Amino acid sequence: MEVKIRNRSRVMQVLALAMFLSLVWAYAQLEWGVPHTVKRNVLQSRGSILASDGSVLARSVGGQRVYPQGVLAGQVVGMMGETDGLEGLEAAYNRSLQAGENLKLTIDPKTQAAAEAALAQGVKEHHGEYGSVVIIETLTGRVLAAASYPPFDPNNWRNYSAETRRNRPFLDTYEPGSTIKGLIVAAALNEGLTTPTTTYSTPMERYVGGRWGSTIHDAVAHPATLTTKEILRYSSNVGMSHLVENLTADKERAYLSNYGFGQDVQIPVVATATGRLQRPSEWTDLVRVTSAFGQGMSSTTLQLAAAYNTLANDGLYISPRLVEGTPASERREVIRPESARTIRGLLQAVIAEGISSAAGLKGYALAGKTGTSQVAVNGKYSDRLFDSVFAGFFPADAPRVTIAVTVHGATTNYHGSMLAAPIYKKIAASVISNWAAAPQQLPNP
């Protein structure tokens, strides 16, 4: 009997040991094997990010995240960590991508490539620090390109600094400078305060702002009197000071606000900067005048493009959008269609009569305005650090595309007409060539 019991207890011991060892084996599998598999599966099942023509910007292959287009829209797309998106759209749309859904963007690869190439060439030639470009489809607000320089390749994101990974067109704010003149003249036309042929006395400098005022200067030599059309062509600050004399601070601020400055851009999920408009209580006479040529406020390239798109789109502001299938979040009429048509003619004349070699293409009606703004360093405007800006659209009579360009920190030929305008021209040439639009003999604007 005792022998029988001993044998049975041996069998039980062996069984218990076997069960214990199987537990150890299972735990070891959990510890070493499964997490790797889980990570691989999470990455493999992650949705792709596609451009508007269906080409792949981000995709999972063999358990790895790859970006076939390399630097193309690198900052917009962002990059992946171990299992989650870290920056850009990879982070903003992390949840839906993890659920296996594809994300189709409004970005057009050809337009994006054209913007990146022109921007890179301009920044390098003029020894700039960085730059950005935004291109918007006029009628829909679809963002066709959002380019940053220096370029960023998400495939090797660890090799790039946080500065380079920054989605500059959406996040960098700066003073838009004289590009604002086009928008303010449109507001004055809309209010019936001026016409294209209204004449103003325009010395090269003028004291404005009463007791706490300051003397404003013009950079480009011009006649002693200028029409509204010529104020834009010569980019006269003095002329603008006259032009806004009857535009109240409240109204001027409201127009700028309606153009989207100092407001959040209503792009769902994606991070954008708000920029700055001074508070209504701070709008002295001096602020009213300096705001008319883009000083004392700040904007992103995206906001500037959206504001100019309002002029291109018959006065209707449409919030930009980056993802296909999402409707524009905001639509509002800022100026009347006839005012928009008038300002489009004036902005066409800026290029045709002023900077045709820098920003014009023979046979095509391009419109736009340059800006050169000093950068504030330690509360004072630097005389060595500049932002070169351009905003415009084409074709001027029935715009299809709006473009804003900014280059920061160029040390040679940094004026808007010398740097940002040629970038605009190069992009326009590429876009028009893609359209295969035939040149036309244009009447004088």
Next chain:
Amino acid sequence: MTTRLPLNFDTAPATWQWRTLRYLSIYLLLAITLIAVRYKTQHVRPNLLDLQKQEATLLTQRDNLEIAVQVAVTPQRIQEWAAANGMIHFAESPKAARDLGQGAPLNLPTTNNNTIEVKTQWK
């Protein structure tokens, strides 16, 4: 509670031995058949696993090739190639206007003035 066996139930040892042998042989036959089938098809599962591995490898290769193609034809590369080969944008090409004058009159086919009269009678 006790169970009563039917009266004609054969409980003879010889009968049960025979039954045991019969069923045991059937069991052994089935077991041998199973083992034989398993032996005959032992290559199927390793082959299946191999094929699954091959499929995974081919899928990865296909994905990698797709990406290689996309990388090769990115708009940047095409633009760079075009610029390096001296091409310019169509919109930037030099343009000239020329008056082509009045074109030669077109020899349009003469219109046939024959008419057809149709009378409709309603009944």
